[in-house]
Amino acid sequence: xxxxxxxxxVRSATTxxxxxxxxxxxxxxxxxxxxxxxxxxxxARAGVAMAHRRLSILDLSDAGxxxxxxxxxxFVIVYNGEIYNFNEIREMLVRDYPNTExxxxxxxxxxxxxxxxxxxxxxxxxxxxxxxxALWDRREQVLWLARDRFGEKPLYWGWAGHHFxxxxxxxxxxxxxxxxxxxxxxxxxxxxxxxxxxxxxxIYMQANKLAPASFLCLSxxxxxxxxxxxxxxxxxxxMTNPFCGSPEEACEELDKLLSDAVKMRMCADVPxxxxxxxxxxxxxxxxxxxKHSRQPVQTFSIGFNDPAYDESRDARAxxxxxxxxxxxxxxxxxxxxxxxxxxxxxxxxxxxDSSQIxxxxxxxxxxxxxxxxxxxxxxxxxxxxxNRHNWGARLWKQMDRAPNFLRRGLGNALRSVSxxxxxxxxxxxxxVLPRAWRQRLPGYKVHKLAGLxxxxxxxxxxxxxxxxxxxxDSVMKGxxxxxxxxxxxxSGCVFADFGQQAMYRDSVTYLPNDILVKLDRATMAFGLxxxxxxxxxxxxxxxxxxxxxxxxxxxxxxxxxxxxxxRYVPRKLVERPKxxxxxxxxxxxxGPMRDWAESLLDERRLQREGFFEPALxxxxxxxHTAGEGSWQYHLWDVLxxxxxxxxxxxxxxxxxxxxxxxxxx
Numbered sequence: 001x002x003x004x005x006x007x008x009x010v011r012s013a014t015t016x017x018x019x020x021x022x023x024x025x026x027x028x029x030x031x032x033x034x035x036x037x038x039x040x041x042x043x044a045r046a047g048v049a050m051a052h053r054r055l056s057i058l059d060l061s062d063a064g065x066x067x068x069x070x071x072x073x074x075f076v077i078v079y080n081g082e083i084y085n086f087n088e089i090r091e092m093l094v095r096d097y098p099n100t101e102x103x104x105x106x107x108x109x110x111x112x113x114x115x116x117x118x119x120x121x122x123x124x125x126x127x128x129x130x131x132x133x134a135l136w137d138r139r140e141q142v143l144w145l146a147r148d149r150f151g152e153k154p155l156y157w158g159w160a161g162h163h164f165x166x167x168x169x170x171x172x173x174x175x176x177x178x179x180x181x182x183x184x185x186x187x188x189x190x191x192x193x194x195x196x197x198x199x200x201x202x203i204y205m206q207a208n209k210l211a212p213a214s215f216l217c218l219s220x221x222x223x224x225x226x227x228x229x230x231x232x233x234x235x236x237x238x239m240t241n242p243f244c245g246s247p248e249e250a251c252e253e254l255d256k257l258l259s260d261a262v263k264m265r266m267c268a269d270v271p272x273x274x275x276x277x278x279x280x281x282x283x284x285x286x287x288x289x290x291k292h293s294r295q296p297v298q299t300f301s302i303g304f305n306d307p308a309y310d311e312s313r314d315a316r317a318x319x320x321x322x323x324x325x326x327x328x329x330x331x332x333x334x335x336x337x338x339x340x341x342x343x344x345x346x347x348x349x350x351x352x353d354s355s356q357i358x359x360x361x362x363x364x365x366x367x368x369x370x371x372x373x374x375x376x377x378x379x380x381x382x383x384x385x386x387n388r389h390n391w392g393a394r395l396w397k398q399m400d401r402a403p404n405f406l407r408r409g410l411g412n413a414l415r416s417v418s419x420x421x422x423x424x425x426x427x428x429x430x431x432v433l434p435r436a437w438r439q440r441l442p443g444y445k446v447h448k449l450a451g452l453x454x455x456x457x458x459x460x461x462x463x464x465x466x467x468x469x470x471x472x473d474s475v476m477k478g479x480x481x482x483x484x485x486x487x488x489x490x491s492g493c494v495f496a497d498f499g500q501q502a503m504y505r506d507s508v509t510y511l512p513n514d515i516l517v518k519l520d521r522a523t524m525a526f527g528l529x530x531x532x533x534x535x536x537x538x539x540x541x542x543x544x545x546x547x548x549x550x551x552x553x554x555x556x557x558x559x560x561x562x563x564x565x566x567r568y569v570p571r572k573l574v575e576r577p578k579x580x581x582x583x584x585x586x587x588x589x590x591g592p593m594r595d596w597a598e599s600l601l602d603e604r605r606l607q608r609e610g611f612f613e614p615a616l617x618x619x620x621x622x623x624h625t626a627g628e629g630s631w632q633y634h635l636w637d638v639l640x641x642x643x644x645x646x647x648x649x650x651x652x653x654x655x656x657x658x659x660x661x662x663x664x665x
């Protein structure tokens with residue numbers, strides 16, 4: 001796992017010294033992604049500079065140093081990620097090209113050799129892994145950028161004057177002296193809706209995210225982008241060739257495929273561990289890791305004093321049963337507060353999934369012991385684990401039968417009772433409920449349901465389900481927010497119900513733009529590599545070949561995954577309501593973080609900056625602090641933007657001072 005950055009002066013008008021200085025400065029900001037080694041390569045005549053920061057995972061020797069040249073010298077690469085099937089590809093190369101020689105045993109060298117022998121597009125179709133890379137073709141004078149199928153690894157590109165710039169994080173582009181940091185107000189509106197900024201947009205007008213499963217070609221100043229793989233085509237093919245075996249046979253096949261995916265991701269020349277929450281997804285991964293390991297697997301979890309958010313007991317029980325070497329951290333709001341100050345720098349643009357905080361905490365803990373950690377991310381999207389996959393389908397069937405005016409009336413009635421009142425009513429019966437039926441934030445969920453009842457169609461229902469601010473245009477000045485309409489269908493797919501369609505949409509929007517961003521930035525902030533077995537292409541394809549009844553069965557999501565886990569862990573240890581990886585944000589904002597939030601939401605500040613409607617923001621803040629509603633997620637969106645904006649202004653002032661000193665010198 002690494003970080004890289006670079007630039008191409010399409011006019012070839014920059015000296016080699018200036019190109020090298022620029023690339024080094026861009027990559028230096030990515031030191032956290034690659035603390036073990038650094039390198040830079042420059043071709044002044046072509047106007048190209050590529051720089052790299054290395055986190056050594058495979059081939060710790062100098063043979064893995066980057067930027068790396070191919071054997072012929074034609075190609076130069078800077079690369080971030082892991083190709084899990086690189087040994088298989090290496091064997092294919094040796095078989096097809098007997099004279100092939102390798103200087104080391106890194107996947108980077110195998111990737112370069114494959115491109116030289118088979119070409120870029122043919123190579124991309126063979127890769128099983130997570131990656132982003134920049135490849136310079138010295139003969140054709142062409143730059144290629146490419147990103148993995150699901151978007152596990154980030155890649156940004158844009159323009160800074162007549163320089164094409166690229167890098168693993170936005171801060172690398174931002175530091176280029178010619179970069180225009182004008183903000184994209186429409187991207188901010190999208191952020192308010194989805195709590196993240198979706199590809200290809202970024203917070204900046206002049207920067208873009210390369211979409212997953214895509215490559216970009218820069219040739220003679222012209223840009224061309226293209227998909228090399230389609231998630232829609234993949235699942236359409238799986239659905240037209242469905243699995244026809246019994247549930248027992250499906251369970252056996254899934255066990256084998258996941259086991260292979262986990263085993264591949266345990267390959268490293270450094271210690272490997274795993275995040276363990278005690279839920280279904282991470283427990284399956286750890287179970288399979290322990291099956292492949294002769295030593296106790298190192299596992300890590302976070303605990304909170306608030307029982308509604310504490311998963312440490314469940315994680316500890318699973319770890320004890322499996323015999324892992326388990327480490328846990330009891331986190332306080334003070335520890336969270338220390339990390340909150342770093343969020344703008346870690347995420348580079350506004351990002352408001354509050355589970356970023358426990359993910360950062362567990363990553364920080366894990367890096368003290370290992371350099372690689374496997375994660376259970378992706379299990380919900382692939383196997384139907386979110387509530388909207390399960391009860392969303394049933395809800396829409398019921399809603400479709402009732403007149404819209406009747407549904408809106410019921411919604412208004414539900415909202416007329418405060419969230420605190422719903423919480424108290426639920427609290428009075430919670431002690432007699434089975435543990436599997438207990439819910440976190442019941443009042444918030446009732447109000448969320450009330451908002452869903454006004455949906456006009458299935459697409460509107462999904463958009464409401466995933467939206468924080470349902471009408472961000474009314475909150476954000478001078479902006480227009482997009483919706484999820486363009487994700488209504490997969491390529492050639494005919495979805496069986498709302499739940500299946502929601503799983504597809506989550507996989508192409510929420511997963512790459514939120515979940516995987518959160519994981520990558522949190523792990524790389526501490527030089528930790530995170531790996532995601534559920535996103536193995538073979539696992540995904542098999543999951544979509546299964547009938548929906550094997551994923552959502554008897555009102556329970558991830559049914560087939562639960563049956564796999566039954567082979568390793570007693571069901572009583574993992575049967576509980578879905579919690580998510582959250583923090584007690586609602587009570588923290590009313591309590592220890594109240595003064596901090598108050599300063600960022602000051603009405604005069606908001607008016608002066610000119611992004612948000614201050615009255616609407618303050619209305620939500622006053623209601624939340626008074627206990628009249630649960631607006632913590634809406635407010636967190638605004639707080640994270642305000643923190644980021646303050647950080648950007650601070651960075652800009654620092655850069656201006658540094659540039660003034662440089663010019664004066």
